[in-house]
Amino acid sequence: MRALHIITGLGVGGAEQQLRLLLRHLPVECDVVTLTNPGPVAAGLRADGVRVTHLGMAGNRDLAALPRLVRLVRAGGYDLVHTHLYRACLYGRLAARLAGVRAVVATEHSLGDSQMEGRPLTGGVRALYLAGERLGRATVAVSPTVAGRLHRWGVPAPRVEVVPNGIDLARLRFDPERRAATRRLLGLPEDAYVVGGVGRLAPGKRFDVLVDALALLPGDCRLLLVGGGPEEPALRRAAEAAGVAGRVLLTGERPAAPDGTEGPDLPSLLAAMDVLASPSPEEAFGLAALEALAAGLPVRYASCPAVEDLPPEAAPDARKVRCDAREFAHALAETRRAGPGPRTAPEAARHYCVTRSAARLMDVYARVLAHPSSSPAPEGVRTA
Secondary structure (H helix, E strand, C coil), rough: CCCEEEEECCCHHHHHHHHHHHHHHCEEEEEEEECCCHHHHHHHHHHHCCCCEECCCCCCCCCCCHHHHHHHHHHHHHHHHHEEEEHHHHHHHHHHHHHCCCCCEEEEECCCCCCCCCEEECCCHHHHHHHHHCCCCCEEECHHHHHHHHHCCCCCCCHHCCCCCEEEEHHCCCCHHHHHHHHHHHHCCCEEEEEEEEEECHHHHHHHHHHHHHHCCCCCCEEEEEEEECCCCHHHHHHHHHCCHHHHHHHHHHCCCCCCCCCCCCHHHHHHHCCEEEEECCCCCCCHHHHHHHHHCCECCCCCCCCCCHHHHHCEEEECCCCCCHHHHHHHHHHHCCCCCCCCCCHHHHHCEHHHHHHHHHHHCCCCCCCCCCCCCCCCCECC
């Protein structure tokens, strides 16, 4: 089988890094097209031996990119096209159909109740999304929560498949030597209590809540924010205003796996933390929280469907907290008083092992290829 993955961009983000991780575990010959921004994840994919093509799309309304994409799909002789993120789903589904590929799958990574990929949802966005969705054969939701949102939007249940995001348990496993080395590298005192946050520094992630919460915690507490984005200047100003600038460390974008970039990678940064805090009130999955659980960290979150879709005993040290600075400060202080746990991965992390997710996705591919001209599932939402 030859498959083409089409994605909006390949900067450091959850969907982008998830694509790279999945391609390492899919027993399929895959190429990748990025419409824009061939960033660090593109370099990582190429290092993995994946052919990556940058389409050079100028913007959302660059219609001249469509015939280029159609020619690329047709020339590749692909059996299946898999699209990721809103713009790529629109252009990729249409290009695949025009190129004669009817086995088209799309993954919905970032659909919230009020926003998609950090942008407010409008009637126009919904109408365009549904029009594009009909051009494919299956839409993959990364959680049952996202599947429910798709149903409410009007996507027929037989077209929706639930395939959760996957995590690499072996890479994320806690290593005390890596913890000590990373703390030394970052200048973090050995006895500091480090609150971590991981994700794009965008308004919807609400990392400002953690800055304000830090001001309510003892002076030996530190905030380690892993990620880059447009909110970085605002977060630095907020830290100055709250009097905690010297206790906040922003690492910038970090790759999902070692690829020659400078500085510690994500597993090393997770090892340096004592707790992961996720104040984002609206998530489609909650990948950062799951990766932290795999690293043996306690997690305090405002929204995490990946945890909430499982029984409470699957992640006993993952607890929901209202998106409020005082609530997070209280929860983090309580977590510190409870003392460190064993830093082992709970059942929730093992449930989302990437090899399992890759196997589920292969099941979706098989169904779509077997019935390229009809809905891939006879009834209900499949969760294979």
